[in-house]
Amino acid sequence: MYRAIAERAGVYRAIAERRDMRHFKSDPIDTATLERLLNAAHCAPSVGLMQPWRFIRVTDRALREQIHRLVEEERHRTAEALGERHDEFMRLKVQGVLECGELLIAALCEGREQHIFGRRTLPEMDLASVSCAIQNLWLAARAEGIGMGWVSLFDPLALAQLLHMPDGSLPIAVLCLGHVEAFYPGPMLELTGWAKVRPLSELMFVDRWDNGAAQNRTTTSAP
Amino acid sequence: MYRAIAERAGVYRAIAERRDMRHFKSDPIDTATLERLLNAAHCAPSVGLMQPWRFIRVTDRALREQIHRLVEEERHRTAEALGERHDEFMRLKVQGVLECGELLIAALCEGREQHIFGRRTLPEMDLASVSCAIQNLWLAARAEGIGMGWVSLFDPLALAQLLHMPDGSLPIAVLCLGHVEAFYPGPMLELTGWAKVRPLSELMFVDRWDNGAAQNRTTTSAP
Numbered sequence: 001m002y003r004a005i006a007e008r009a010g011v012y013r014a015i016a017e018r019r020d021m022r023h024f025k026s027d028p029i030d031t032a033t034l035e036r037l038l039n040a041a042h043c044a045p046s047v048g049l050m051q052p053w054r055f056i057r058v059t060d061r062a063l064r065e066q067i068h069r070l071v072e073e074e075r076h077r078t079a080e081a082l083g084e085r086h087d088e089f090m091r092l093k094v095q096g097v098l099e100c101g102e103l104l105i106a107a108l109c110e111g112r113e114q115h116i117f118g119r120r121t122l123p124e125m126d127l128a129s130v131s132c133a134i135q136n137l138w139l140a141a142r143a144e145g146i147g148m149g150w151v152s153l154f155d156p157l158a159l160a161q162l163l164h165m166p167d168g169s170l171p172i173a174v175l176c177l178g179h180v181e182a183f184y185p186g187p188m189l190e191l192t193g194w195a196k197v198r199p200l201s202e203l204m205f206v207d208r209w210d211n212g213a214a215q216n217r218t219t220t221s222a223p
Numbered sequence: 224m225y226r227a228i229a230e231r232a233g234v235y236r237a238i239a240e241r242r243d244m245r246h247f248k249s250d251p252i253d254t255a256t257l258e259r260l261l262n263a264a265h266c267a268p269s270v271g272l273m274q275p276w277r278f279i280r281v282t283d284r285a286l287r288e289q290i291h292r293l294v295e296e297e298r299h300r301t302a303e304a305l306g307e308r309h310d311e312f313m314r315l316k317v318q319g320v321l322e323c324g325e326l327l328i329a330a331l332c333e334g335r336e337q338h339i340f341g342r343r344t345l346p347e348m349d350l351a352s353v354s355c356a357i358q359n360l361w362l363a364a365r366a367e368g369i370g371m372g373w374v375s376l377f378d379p380l381a382l383a384q385l386l387h388m389p390d391g392s393l394p395i396a397v398l399c400l401g402h403v404e405a406f407y408p409g410p411m412l413e414l415t416g417w418a419k420v421r422p423l424s425e426l427m428f429v430d431r432w433d434n435g436a437a438q439n440r441t442t443t444s445a446p
Contacts, residue, residue: 010230011237011366015263040238042423049418056428118375131354143234152341164431195272200265205279208387
């Protein structure tokens with residue numbers, strides 16, 4: 001019984017204390033741990049059981065530097081696109097590609113159009129499945145005391161080319177993994193003042209969308 | 224120390240034993256538990272901290288029946304689109320909308336185009352964020368002994384209309400939640416013979432995509 005309570009608490013704790021990390025120590029992740037993390041990802045649900053995720057481990061230093069360059073290029077383009085927030089954005093640390101202990105690329109496989117189950121009206125469910133796999137990996141990493149950051153600042157076609165990916169596949173995440181000095185006490189973008197976290201109560205509705213105040217609607221019945 | 228080990232084990236256990244459920248008992252989920260689950264979802268990472276998720280709780284029985292009808296319509300259309308697997312598909316139980324204890328709709332909010340951070344080249348990262356929120360909810364539910372099924376068999380525009388959703392928002396999941404007799408011992412679609420689960424080793428590469436055998440590549444260095 002005590003074990004069951006601790007196990008449940010562990011799930012909530014990993015969920016609450018998981019962070020999108022950008023600061024890493026450079027020690028490697030040991031092989032057994034990395035395998036546990038990848039297996040956790042592979043336990044994810046997938047639409048029609050299509051398992052559309054693919055993972056590429058980056059072990060070559062020159063390749064890592066090329067990926068870093070792609071992220072840097074997109075960082076500058078994003079800053080330009082942000083206009084008046086250009087300087088503020090450029091001061092943020094948005095990736096840890098060069099220093100993290102382990103670098104993974106998560107991608108959607110090719111040939112997804114043949115999978116119709118659960119995707120006829122919502123083809124993007126394949127991306128949802130890979131995202132669930134990444135979240136599994138993230139939570140398992142947190143439970144192991146390992147940090148992860150999901151970087152989406154890159155040109156996907158340029159990255160696909162760099163990794164010799166086939167037509168129809170698509171990289172969706174540069175995942176920086178590694179040991180950390182400490183986990184941030186809250187979301188980095190909140191701590192730096194980039195964005196404000198909204199309470200759940202504002203994002204919940206009952207029976208119909210309602211752009212008015214939705215406070216406390218989780219516990220009340222339909223209006 | 225013992226607590227830390229049990230907590231970590233709890234995370235791996237929830238990840239390994241989570242199932243996409245279609246069979247439910249109809250007892251309701253108590254309010255405190257439901258709030259914990261929704262708060263777990265709300266702890267998810269989001270691109271640029273945009274928190275694009277919205278949740279609609281369905282409490283009205285007539286509305287639930289209308290949603291069930293939408294799912295049934297799409298189930299038949301999917302069966303037609305599947306051609307030779309039509310009959311096999313129609314024998315599967317693909318949803319538990321009418322019998323589950325709690326029905327939630329997860330959606331992408333409107334106005335997402337103003338969020339550029341992490342989305343300039345990959346605008347679909349908003350869907351990735353909502354998917355991570357749903358996976359959090361799923362794992363928290365599993366840790367509570369509650370089942371969940373993600374149904375994506377519906378016409379999103381028809382469902383948006385039913386829920387009075389604003390232009391630019393998009394429902395991405397009908398989430399059936401509830402108590403269950405038992406969790407399936409493996410993925411339902413594998414147990415029924417619909418699909419075969421592929422081993423992780425086939426979905427892993429090192430440094431470059433390689434459509435040849437990728438076995439054991441997680442532990443070896445670059446080719």
